[in-house]
Amino acid sequence: MKIIDAHIHFSNICSFHETAEKQSFVSYSKEGLLKEFEESDVILGIGMGLTETKGIGFPDPEAKTPMGLDLDPTLPKNIVYSVGINPYTVNDSSLISLEEELKKDKVVGIKIYLGYYPFYAYDEIYHPIYVLAEKYNLPVVFHTGDTYSERGLLKYSHPLTLDEVAVRYRNVRFIMAHFGDPWVLTGAEVVYKNSNMYADLSGLIVGTEKELKNYSEGRFLDHLRHALVYCDHYDRLLFGTDWPLAPIKPYIEFIQQLIPKKFHEDVFFNNALRVFPKIRKWIL
Numbered sequence: 472m473k474i475i476d477a478h479i480h481f482s483n484i485c486s487f488h489e490t491a492e493k494q495s496f497v498s499y500s501k502e503g504l505l506k507e508f509e510e511s512d513v514i515l516g517i518g519m520g521l522t523e524t525k526g527i528g529f530p531d532p533e534a535k536t537p538m539g540l541d542l543d544p545t546l547p548k549n550i551v552y553s554v555g556i557n558p559y560t561v562n563d564s565s566l567i568s569l570e571e572e573l574k575k576d577k578v579v580g581i582k583i584y585l586g587y588y589p590f591y592a593y594d595e596i597y598h599p600i601y602v603l604a605e606k607y608n609l610p611v612v613f614h615t616g617d618t619y620s621e622r623g624l625l626k627y628s629h630p631l632t633l634d635e636v637a638v639r640y641r642n643v644r645f646i647m648a649h650f651g652d653p654w655v656l657t658g659a660e661v662v663y664k665n666s667n668m669y670a671d672l673s674g675l676i677v678g679t680e681k682e683l684k685n686y687s688e689g690r691f692l693d694h695l696r697h698a699l700v701y702c703d704h705y706d707r708l709l710f711g712t713d714w715p716l717a718p719i720k721p722y723i724e725f726i727q728q729l730i731p732k733k734f735h736e737d738v739f740f741n742n743a744l745r746v747f748p749k750i751r752k753w754i755l
């Protein structure tokens with residue numbers, strides 16, 4: 472089965488290097504990523520645009536909008552990306568650069584980091600971003616749920632806060648990254664209720680192959696199993712890993728166990744094509 476990984480990272484972020492290298496379960500490099508893709512039949516990865524200026528770490532109030540992928544000087548052919556928005560650096564001139572960026576073939580979406588930056592999805596600061604998303608027919612991906620930094624603020628990343636933008640911007644497709652985990656039942660309701668809301672299943676467990684196996688057993692994932700069944704919209708769920716925070720092949724197996732087999736083609740491939748129309752060019 473051919474797979475699209477709709478959520479990876481490919482940026483020079485200290486905490487990602489630390490997670491990947493100190494525990495040494497992935498090689499956080501271009502070579503490391505391409506090797507894991509090849510071993511797992513992943514034919515395309517969608518990177519989340521993100522940068523940090525030296526020493527501050529992420530979230531970084533000074534990072535320039537739009538944020539791209541800076542792990543390697545060259546981008547592999549099978550990596551495209553969603554440009555990252557730092558609300559502190561959204562202004563007239565950065566909006567012009569952003570619009571230019573959105574015209575590039577490799578740019579297939581826009582990423583907003585709720586919780587990392589203390590603004591709600593429906594804050595007016597993001598209004599011009601949604602207008603551009605509609606103009607260029609690009610989806611907006613929101614970080615939701617737990618933040619991978621103690622400096623994050625969870626009230627901004629709660630999935631219920633996405634309902635308001637889904638209603639106000641009916642012509643924009645939104646993706647709730649991580650399904651709002653751990654508030655996945657709320658996330659499920661927001662997806663169920665809004666036909667323009669999708670969710671990706673990345674980053675639900677961060678760690679090694681062994682940790683993925685351990686957490687899959689017992690009650691740890693009961694909330695997620697409940698939410699998937701309640702949501703009942705396998706046409707709007709997307710596979711993603713959050714690499715390098717989990718190794719790719721074991722993460723595929725982990726998600727395969729959670730999704731009924733008849734929906735695998737949709738969740739692992741077809742849905743991403745519908746949500747990110749520009750990726751067709753890179754795979755078909």
Ligand SMILES: [Zn+2]
Binds near residue numbers: 478519
């Ligand atoms: Zn991520």
